[in-house]
Amino acid sequence: xxxxxxxxxxxxxxxxxxxxxxxxxxxxxxxxxxxxxxxxxxxxxxxxxxxxxxxxxxxxxxxxxxx
Ligand SMILES: [Zn+2]
Numbered sequence: 819x820x821x822x823x824x825x826x827x828x829x830x831x832x833x834x835x836x837x838x839x840x841x842x843x844x845x846x847x848x849x850x851x852x853x854x855x856x857x858x859x860x861x862x863x864x865x866x867x868x869x870x871x872x873x874x875x876x877x878x879x880x881x882x883x884x885x
Contacts, residue, residue, distance in 0.1 A: 828842070
């Protein structure tokens, strides 16, 4: 099952238009676009995760250095 890169909703394949369309927000894209959009969404999430981890590490270091 494919999920919408925009909202995380369920994407259904429409044979007539050869497009995947989101049942939640109505986004429609072909399989290539869907793949690229998913990749983008994933790398965005990774970036956020890394930034968050770095902040946690920094905070832990900062707190420990105060003692
Ligand atoms: Zn959607």
